[in-house]
Amino acid sequence: MxxxxxxxxxxxxxxxxxxxxxxxxxxxxxxxxxxxxxxxxxxxxxxxxxxxxxxxxxxxxxxxxxxxxxxxxxxxxxxxxxxxxxxxxxxxxxxxxxxxxxxxxxxxxxxxxxxxxxxxxxxIVGRHNIFDLNGNRYKRVKGAMMSFLKPESLQEYIGIMDDFVKTNLLVKIKGKDTIKVVPLLKDLTFDVSCSLLFGLYDKPTKEALFQDLALVLKGVWSIPVNFPGTIFWRALRARSRVDRRVLPIIRKRKDLLEEGVVRAKSDIISSLITLRDENQQPITEEEIMDNIVALILASHDTTTSLLSLMVWKLAKDLKLQQNIRQEHMEILRERQGMQGLLSWTEVQKMKCTWRAAQEMLRLIPILFGNSRKALRDTSFAGYDIPKG
Incomplete structure (x- = not known):
């Protein structure tokens, strides 16, 4: 001593x-x-x-x-x-x-x-996540996701999404004179992603996942030092908690698929469960988990960023705000006073809104960059980039 x-x-x-x-x-x-x-x-x-x-x-x-x-x-x-x-x-x-x-x-x-x-x-996200895959494995996982995310599939969910967003938005802003846009949109887009993309409706589960995935997101862009107290260490622990909450949901969804209660295209979890590899074997639970986490992080954070930029732009550019408002009011007038949920045809009429979103993505990209690894010695602009 x-x-x-x-x-x-x-x-x-x-x-x-x-x-x-x-x-x-x-x-x-x-x-x-x-x-x-x-x-x-x-x-x-x-x-x-x-x-x-x-x-x-x-x-x-x-x-x-x-x-x-x-x-x-x-x-x-x-x-x-x-x-x-x-x-x-x-x-x-x-x-x-x-x-x-x-x-x-x-x-x-x-x-x-x-x-x-x-x-x-x-x-943190996992070695099987789609952003680390290549070749046939990448194509299969992407295909499973796109079978649910392609425009033809999304058409079925436009009305449901419209009702979900309006209902939740009214609840979140009720009785408030002012709101903080970014936290509001983070909460709202996460709610939509969990419910419509992954079929997760249980409120306590979603709230717990929201907290843990926020830690995971901080950790994926941190110095990878797994020492108690570091952001990376906290993120790894949060990812373990996410697994413990979502794995029982995956197993329950497998049972429902076998019983015919849900379809392969009911949500992305179901789509990944029914995916088969080159030997016609189902992919592992670890692969499913990694891609669920990857897609939630990718879809949630990027959507929040774009929506926040749109609000910021509309607040600054009154002419653009007026043009988009007129576009949406015209869609409502064409309904001839009839109440109803948003349709795919009406979404296609939002040309000014779509162009504004594209211009914001061009001016302020929501992703910092794109990562690749050199598998062999290569070169660019007169410089050598060594293998690895």
């Missing part, structure tokens, strides 16, 4: 010096190994890899939280050019920007570049 006390107390200055020496030694060795393995014969992009493991993740995440992600990129573009190297979420990374960069990343075949998310995303 005395020795322990001396180590943490009386001899703390000596301890700190030893820790500092160990850290400096680690950094020096890391950088030496990094330079040794940095493909000296190759013409790598300019840039800065930052600290070991951490890289430039802290500055990147800080910029993203302050809604200055574009500034973070532009500062490095100004310093290094439209292609630069860095290290994010534990991964040495080459960042390419601009139209040519987008075309390179999105059009290069899977033999050279394949879908791959940062370590933090894969660890």
């Amino acid at each position: 005395v020795e322990v006390y001396r180590f943490f107390g009386l001899e703390s200055s000596t301890s700190m010096i030893l820790v500092a020496i160990a850290l400096v030694t680690f950094v020096v060795l890391y950088n030496l190994l990094l330079r040794r393995n940095e493909h000296p014969a190759k013409n790598l992009p300019n840039g800065y890899l930052g600290l070991p493991v951490i890289g430039e993740s802290w500055s990147h995440l800080r910029a993203m939280r302050r809604n200055r992600g574009a500034d973070w990129v532009n500062e490095r573009v100004a310093k290094y050019g439209h292609i630069f190297k860095t290290s994010l979420m534990g991964c040495p990374t080459v960042v390419v920007t601009g139209q040519a960069g987008n075309k390179f990343v999105l059009s290069t075949d899977e033999v050279a570049l394949t879908m791959k998310q940062p370590v933090s995303v894969t660890r």
Whole structure:
């Protein structure tokens, strides 16, 4: 006990010096190994890899939280050019920007570049999530999702969605003089996603999932250090709780499918349960869970962002607000006073609304970027991008 006390107390200055020496030694060795393995014969992009493991993740995440992600990129573009190297979420990374960069990343075949998310995303969302799949497995999972999400299928849900949104929106704003748009839309879109896409209607379950998936979302863009108290650690624990809540629902849905109570296209969970691999075997519960979590995160956060941007734009641009209002009032007039739910035909008439949404996506993209992994040595804009 005395020795322990001396180590943490009386001899703390000596301890700190030893820790500092160990850290400096680690950094020096890391950088030496990094330079040794940095493909000296190759013409790598300019840039800065930052600290070991951490890289430039802290500055990147800080910029993203302050809604200055574009500034973070532009500062490095100004310093290094439209292609630069860095290290994010534990991964040495080459960042390419601009139209040519987008075309390179999105059009290069899977033999050279394949879908791959940062370590933090894969660890938390799961290695079977659709954003980490490629080849036939990716096509099958995407096909199962699109069989439910394609316009022909969504037509059946327009009226249900209209009633659901109006009812829930009125409940959430009742008795309030002012509302905070982003929290309101986060809550509303999550409610819609859970109920209509996944067939999850139990209110306590949805509220618990909302809290845990908020932690998961924070963790997927964090430094992947699984140490008690870190965001990554909390996100992993939240993901475990999500599994414990959703797995019984998946198993219950399997029973209902076998009994013929629900159809394969009733919701996305049912669609994934009925999916078969190349050997005509059902995919595993782990694969189903990973893709449920991935789709909830993707659909919920992106929808919230676009709707929030639309509200912001309409509040600033009164002419656009008037044009969209006129478009919707015209749809109501064509009903000739008859009450009813929104129809697919009426949605197709919302051309000004749709163009405004597309323009917001063009001006302020709701996704920071798209991740790929180099499966072989490749090049872009005169620079080499090594395998891995």
